[in-house]
Amino acid sequence: AFDSTYAEGLALKAAVKWYLGYLSHKEAAPFKIKSFPWYDDLCAVFGKDRATGKHAETVTDVVEELEAEKENTTLGEDDFSNANNVDEVESMSVSDATRGAQSHTQSDGSSKKKRKAANHEELSNALTQSASILAEVIEKASIRLSKAIGEDLNEKHMQLGKELERTTTLTTTQRHKVPRMIMQDNALVSYFFSVPDDEKDEWARLLIDGSL
Template sequence: MLSRKNNSGFGWDEHRQLVVAEDAVWNSYISSHKEAAQFRHRSFPYYDQLTAIYAKDRATGKDAQTAADIIEEINVEDVAATNSHEERNDFHGSEADVSLDDMDLSATQPQPESQLARNQGDSAFSKKKKKISDVSDFSTSFNDAAALLAENIRTVGLEISKSITSEVVIQQKSEMTIQESALKLYSTLCEVEGLTEDERYRALSKIPDHPTQMLIF
């Protein structure tokens, strides 16, 4: 959608990382694709990273196909193969009365009908198997990327948790040190010569307001 000009009225908000469109465009699209309603206000913060991972595997242009397109094409090929087989049976039935003397067998030796049907069936099966394999490979790659992303998020979360815990421990130790110093402040003031009782209480009410100076004192 980002690389093509005809986006049916949809666009991409780089700042908010989400798909945008006029209300009329959204309402029209959701009316026929109800499952799309959940993405109207949902952002895709990892779009750029996933694009970088899958850029070489992404189909573009007129030949791009989704998984639904591939399954539909497989079903069409199955119907075409069946019709072709039936037409070939009708053709051989209509030609059954032709004499072998009237046919020129010198140019080529035709394969038996069973062999032709088997070859065509094998070809259709191979194509079907390859397409299903491509869909499976894409699904596996996407799941691997999602698992890797989840693991990275978990690792970052653990590191943040450790950092927060460490800061909390340091803060708690600092508060305990200040409290212990405050408890010792009066006895320390009593050791200072020349201070009256009033002066001690005045100092006791002022010094705790400045924890760093109290620790130095």
């Protein structure tokens, strides 16, 4: 049976893959050490039992279906009581009974095929819709995230000189040299700001000496 959470799970799983792939980008270095939020919740959604979907069958449904089949394939007591005599009952054609059973089986099989086809079509439509929505969400999120990262890096570039002056004992010439060496690599800029203040002086000097 189809469960709407299955399509949601696929969408969420795709979003997780995209998110982790995005973090592998060289400009996303500051985010690599951060844990992915709601990971356990997303796993729980994706792993939810699909037997709870819209077309799921309960135990009651199964019992009712079996009872209905039993009634359709078994002669009732009224059929015998209404017969004129035993000979009339015995004269029932075996071929007629066989055709009746075959007709019921074919009808039941046809109904199941129709239900399966309907379920497959519903699943396909749900996945298509989920993929379309996911693509739109990813595009918007990517634009917002790229913009936020760009603004953050621009701010860091502007603060780099003051940060070197505040946390190091470098000469003026050295303080101008360090930005020129690292501003071409946004990951290095981000890493510099993640270094503890009491280690920034040593880090900058090692960079200038070519030891990093």
